[in-house]
Amino acid sequence: MRMFRLPNSPKPLAEVADRLHLKPLIRAMTSPHDIFVLELAEESVRLIHAFVNFPPVRLQIPDLPGNAEQATQRPSFHVRAPRGRLQNLEGEKVLLHKYARKVEQAIHNVFAGLNTPLVVAAEEPLASMYRSLNSYPRLADEMIEGNPDQKTDAELEDTAIPILDRLYSREVKAVIALYDQLKPRRATTDVSYAAHAATAGAVEQLLVDLDAVVPGLVGDVDGSVIYSASDNAETYSVVDEVARRALSTGARVLGARREELPDRAPLTATLRYDFGLIQS
Incomplete structure (x- = not known):
């Protein structure tokens, strides 16, 4: 006997027929029950694989910088640059953009061939910078706001999982809108x-x-x-x-x-x- 753990709980039902009753399993078969969470802050970056009813997994990715300082090889964004260099806020944005690009390049291959949603946990301006560089089509419009550096992997998962339900609901509404058109x-x-x-x-x-x-x-x-x-x-x-x-x-x-x-x-x-x- 083989046992499978479902990500959701179908209603109890007894069926007697010459074929399997499929419909209670459709939600488990066709809707996403996992989501990637990219935690992006100046002090840290993590890519977490979050699951419904399972603990999160932090992915180990080669070439992923540990933080902005490591990515830009600058001890601080907030130190005034020498004369002739980019100054203050302008320089900070350039360095942050470089950091976001290195993060996107490092995690790009992780998503190859996948259809799993991705949500970003970041504050501005890093959130917008990453979005402008992102090449993964399943990046969610919704994001996790606030400083993610202070949140544990489990806390990020708890915040991300409800986004899956909202993504699924929007997909259902899109099919109904198409029905009305056709x-x-x-x-x-x-x-x-x-x-x-x-x-x-x-x-x-x-x-x-x-x-x-x-x-x-x-x-x-x-x-x-x-x-x-x-x-x-x-x-x-x-x-x-x-x-x-x-x-x-x-x-x-x-x-x-x-x-x-x-x-x-x-x-x-x-x-x-x-x-x-x-x-x-």
């Missing part, structure tokens, strides 16, 4: 239509109500749906089967609460192309 030809909340589209590989993005159970059967060839008055061993959740077929054809599947979905429907689908009318 309906009725390339978006639907009709379960039968979505089943046909998912079987044909036409679903691009799918939102499903994690708690909805619509008993029935979905045809293997064309995705036609036969609904059942009750849930029994011969049927399964139609919404769950639509999600399974959408996932198997590369669709982005997200879980949501019913009150978040248009018309409180059990699912919302956007399509890759105009799927046309279903022949009954």
Whole structure:
């Protein structure tokens, strides 16, 4: 027997059918449950990998400077430079920008091939400087404010994890906004239509109500749906089967609460192309 620890707690549910019930695991399968935290201050810099329900891990990165002094080889930003050199605030900004660039260059390869969000914990002007140099597309707009140098890895993780929920919520809202743009030809909340589209590989993005159970059967060839008055061993959740077929054809599947979905429907689908009318 193999056991897996989930980052979230699905509601207790017993299902009897000829296939696995997938929907309670969709949130764990398709949403991020970890986030990188870059703590950036003049006195220190850390890259932390934070997890839901797991302790954080501080990454050891070659060539990552320990602080601004080490990166710029200057004992202090706040000492007046000799005549002819950059002075005071102007010089400080140049040196801080050099520090931020060295940090970005050092951690750049860590993110290669990843899709994990990154949040910056820094004060101005370092926060804006790093953003202007960042090349990682998953950098979050939201940041952790205040002096991060005084916070432990665990405290930074506790602050970063709620950002994941807000990022996920914004992604759900973006799918709903796209649904509003594409309906009725390339978006639907009709379960039968979505089943046909998912079987044909036409679903691009799918939102499903994690708690909805619509008993029935979905045809293997064309995705036609036969609904059942009750849930029994011969049927399964139609919404769950639509999600399974959408996932198997590369669709982005997200879980949501019913009150978040248009018309409180059990699912919302956007399509890759105009799927046309279903022949009954």
